[in-house]
Structure formats: C-alpha cells, structure tokens
Amino acid sequence: MEELPKERVPTPPLPPDATPLKTQVSGHFYGQKETKLGMLELKDGTLVKPLIPHKGDKEWVFYHSVFEPSESMTKDIENLRPLLAQYFGIWNTPLHPGINYIKLENITQKFSKPCILDVKVGPRSWQPGSSDEKRVRETQKYPPQSQVGFRLLGLKVYQMASDSYLELDAMYMRKLQPSDILTKGILLYFHVEENIAYKKKILVAFIKQLKKIHDWFSIQTSYHFYASSLLFVYEGLVTDVQIDQELSYEDMVDVRMIDFTHVFPAHGLKDENCFIGVTKLLNQFKAALQLLS
Ligand SMILES: Nc1ncnc2c1ncn2[C@@H]1O[C@H](COP(=O)(O)OP(=O)(O)OP(=O)(O)O)[C@@H](O)[C@H]1O
Numbered sequence: 001m002e003e004l005p006k007e008r009v010p011t012p013p014l015p016p017d018a019t020p021l022k023t024q025v026s027g028h029f030y031g032q033k034e035t036k037l038g039m040l041e042l043k044d045g046t047l048v049k050p051l052i053p054h055k056g057d058k059e060w061v062f063y064h065s066v067f068e069p070s071e072s073m074t075k076d077i078e079n080l081r082p083l084l085a086q087y088f089g090i091w092n093t094p095l096h097p098g099i100n101y102i103k104l105e106n107i108t109q110k111f112s113k114p115c116i117l118d119v120k121v122g123p124r125s126w127q128p129g130s131s132d133e134k135r136v137r138e139t140q141k142y143p144p145q146s147q148v149g150f151r152l153l154g155l156k157v158y159q160m161a162s163d164s165y166l167e168l169d170a171m172y173m174r175k176l177q178p179s180d181i182l183t184k185g186i187l188l189y190f191h192v193e194e195n196i197a198y199k200k201k202i203l204v205a206f207i208k209q210l211k212k213i214h215d216w217f218s219i220q221t222s223y224h225f226y227a228s229s230l231l232f233v234y235e236g237l238v239t240d241v242q243i244d245q246e247l248s249y250e251d252m253v254d255v256r257m258i259d260f261t262h263v264f265p266a267h268g269l270k271d272e273n274c275f276i277g278v279t280k281l282l283n284q285f286k287a288a289l290q291l292l293s
C-alpha cells in the first residue's frame with residue numbers, strides 16, 4: 001500500500017518565559033523531530049520536558065512516585081532521590097494546548113561552562129514485550145551495545161583555549177568501534193589537551209559518584225529501567241589559582257539518572273541490565289583515569 005505523507009506539525013511558539021535548552025546534547029530538540037517539542041529552560045532556572053502523547057505519561061508517573069511524599073516510602077526510593085534531578089511537578093503553557101511538561105532541576109545550571117555527556121545505560125534498550133521491529137531498530141542503532149553495556153549519545157565540551165565548544169552527536173557516537181569508545185569518545189569528553197591535572201581530579205570525582213549509583217543498583221529491587229541515561233556534567237572553566245587551591249571537586253561535577261519512559265516494577269529482582277551497564281561504564285572511567293596517570 002502506498003504510504004501517506006506524514007502530516008507536517010508546525011513548531012509551536014516559544015512561551016515568553018522559556019528558551020530551548022542550550023546545554024541539551026541528545027533527545028528531542030525544540031523545533032525538530034515529528035512533534036517539534038523539546039526541552040525548554042525557564043527563567044527560574046529549571047527546565048521542562050514535554051510528555052510525548054501516549055508514552056510520556058510513564059515518566060511523569062515515575063517521577064511522581066519517587067518525589068511525592070508518601071507513608072510507604074522505601075529505602076530504595078529514599079536513596080534514589082539524590083541520584084535524580086529534582087522533580088517539581090507538571091507545567092503547562094496555553095501556547096501548547098494539550099501538552100503537559102514535567103518540570104525538573106536543570107543540573108547544568110550551576111556551572112559557568114558546563115561540559116555534558118549523555119550515556120544510555122544497559123546492554124539492551126528495549127523494554128520487555130517490545131515488538132520485533134522495535135528490538136531490531138534499537139539493536140541496529142549500535143550493535144556493540146550488547147557487549148559494551150552502554151551507548152554514548154552525545155557530548156558538549158568546553159575548550160578554554162578557543163573559548164568554544166566541541167560537540168559530538170549520536171551519529172558520531174554510533175560509528176565508534178568498541179575499541180575506540182575510550183579514546184575517541186570518553187577521553188574527548190575530558191578534553192585532556194587542557195588542564196590535565198584538573199581533568200584527573202574531575203575523573204576521580206566522577207568515579208566516586210558513579211560508585212554511589214553502582215551501589216544503589218547493586219541493592220535496589222524496586223525498579224527496572226530501559227533506555228534511561230546517565231547525564232554527566234563538569235565545570236569547564238577553571239583558573240590555575242583554583243586548581244592550586246585544591247578545589248572541592250565534589251562541587252565541580254554532577255551525575256544524575258535521566259529519561260524514564262520505560263520503567264517497570266522490579267518484583268524483588270535486581271535490574272541486571274542497568275547494573276551491568278553502570279559497572280562497565282565505571283570500568284571505562286577507571287581506564288580513562290589510568291591512561292591519564
Ligand atoms: N535534568 C536535566 N538537567 C539538564 N539537562 C538535562 C536534564 N534532563 C535532560 N537534559 C538534557 O536533555 C537531553 C534529553 O533528555 P532526555 O533523554 O530526558 O529527553 P528525550 O527527548 O526523552 O530523549 P530520547 O528521545 O532519547 O528519549 C539530555 O541529553 C540532556 O542534554
């Protein structure tokens with residue numbers, strides 16, 4: 001049968017208190033893809049993410065279940081909260097009728113020149129019960145993912161010398177051979193040509209935070225996540241004086257879990273898919289640190 005042309009959706013106008021998220025590295029961008037909806041940053045410093053009709057509600061239900069005060073709060077949930085961007089409820093604009101957004105903490109906001117990396121976690125990124133077509137589509141995006149345990153989605157890194165950003169997108173990342181992930185992916189995120197001593201300390205701080213996430217996955221039996229990501233951010237603008245002063249590196253980095261469209265109850269079982277993914281990513285960060293040492 002002849003395929004009908006897809007209906008063109010016009011880009012909805014921007015609300016006066018919102019701009020497209022400048023620091024976005026992956027996912028739905030405002031004005032692109034079929035819906036033309038994307039992440040927006042608000043004047044109050046938070047961001048809003050559109051709930052795509054028919055699938056986005058799951059993400060809202062998840063954030064709501066984690067952040068709404070409840071008498072049945074479990075240890076798993078209590079320990080999960082600091083690993084996520086804070087959730088501030090639903091947001092709407094009359095300019096986008098029928099569209100709900102979730103309002104979240106913008107974890108890049110406190111940084112002067114944020115350097116950002118988005119990594120989809122887990123050897124597989126389709127949920128249980130997915131159609132054969134969806135499995136094939138996901139697998140074909142990056143066949144090595146089943147061995148590598150994760151997929152780099154995109155990065156933006158600040159280069160002090162040229163006062164510019166290096167940006168690599170999903171298309172670049174999909175071409176990386178597993179043996180190149182470290183040198184042509186992860187190490188580029190650290191732009192090690194500049195301030196190598198600083199970058200080593202940033203890596204140490206990330207490894208510490210990744211261990212916390214790893215510890216959570218090694219214990220929790222509440223959720224199974226598919227196609228969720230870890231979002232890494234570090235400060236790209238730093239002076240020699242600050243480096244010499246032994247900065248508090250905990251404040252120079254942040255890592256949170258994001259993107260929860262495919263979350264399932266764990267029925268008392270660990271999330272082996274994410275556990276494997278986080279373990280392998282942690283090993284890559286440790287290998288990156290060794291290469292710099
Ligand atoms: N809390 C946050 N703080 C800062 N930036 C964020 C945050 N959440 C998401 N982002 C940015 O937005 C991008 C897309 O986020 P997310 O994966 O949640 O959106 P999406 O459109 O659902 O993606 P996909 O289509 O891959 O499922 C991330 O790569 C990141 O750059």
Ligand SMILES: O=P(O)(O)O[C@@H]1[C@H](O)[C@H](O)[C@@H](OP(=O)(O)O)[C@H](OP(=O)(O)O)[C@H]1O
Nearest residue numbers: 026027055125134137141153170227261262
């Ligand atoms: O990150 P990428 O590589 O851009 O891939 C997209 C991303 O994984 C989305 O989460 C997914 O939507 P779902 O959340 O619905 O799975 C979409 O699947 P789709 O191709 O089935 O729309 C993918 O194309």
